[in-house]
Amino acid sequence: MILKTVALLALMAAIFVADTLTRYEIAVAVFYILAILAASALLPARTTRLLTALAVLLTLTSFALTRSGTYDTGLVNLAISLLAIGITAHLALKAVAARAAAERTQNRLFHIARATSLGEMAASIAHEVNQPLAAIATSASACQRWLDQMPPNTDRARQAARRMEDDAHRASEVIARIRAVTQAHKTAPQAVAPAHAIHETLALHAHELEHEQVRLLLDLPDNLPAVHADPILLQQVLGNLVGNALDALRLVPPSERTLRIAVHAGGNGFAEFTVEDSGAGIGPDETPQLFDPFWTTKDSGAGLGLAIARSIVTAHGGEIAAHPAPGRGAQLAFRLPVSKEASHD
């Protein structure tokens, strides 16, 4: 930072010398604009303000020291230079502040996205772990009953104990899976295998998919490249799209419910994801609004799912779009840059 400040000061000194030595008619002072623009892009706002004040001071000093040329023209040039410097500094600082505000909003949104994703995960862990726990409790009381018999039925008791063991393994697998995701998250963005992210997301919706009798089609080639993404945020995007697909599928009869998830390498440094459902579909006049925050057609919808998905995808350098699916339903497609390292899993 100090180096950049020194470089800009040197530039300003050069402008000062040129401005002082040349005639009044030559408005060298407008070149201070370059230094101010560079400062606003490279240095903190306070330094930019100081450099702007310095530019004004140097312009006035040069004017006072200049000896040659038409004084009146010099005066007009002085006014133009000062005005240009002032307006440039004002606009540049405003642009920087707007960028910072946008960044803060995005960070807040990501924080919310992560928190809701973790909250949803917690809810589904509770659900997934509760089932084996209930089964363990049932097997345990059965086991006791077999042992209490006279004579004890050790064969049946042993079977019950084995069921308890299997269920305990199931429960700890669920927890291990969640732990893997949350730990991976510490080092966000990283190389993530698309198939892994999709399976993890689907695991969180396994119960719903089965309950709603959704036919699931996966098109995940073996040699897919890893993508460069934050694993939790990628799961958040996929989870929002799968959640929307399930909502749309609920509006059609069970026999017509298909969810298709596909990924292929685009060959352009991106991996292309598509989440396609055979649900109620999107009207052509709705397509432009879909990604707007708070836009929803659902009674209990927040209208944030797609807005969050889009902000995550674009922050990763990708794009997302919605299309009517071939036949019936909706297709949500997004792309993420391929990672330069090998995936972690």
Ligand SMILES: Nc1ncnc2c1ncn2[C@@H]1O[C@H](COP(=O)(O)OP(=O)(O)O)[C@@H](O)[C@H]1O
């Ligand atoms: N797969 C889909 N099929 C049909 N409509 C969809 C689909 N995905 C999103 N939409 C439409 O986009 C709207 C916004 O989606 P979203 O931002 O996730 O908010 P929410 O799900 O809370 O309504 C939905 O209300 C719905 O009308």
Ligand SMILES: [Mg+2]
């Ligand atoms: Mg939604």
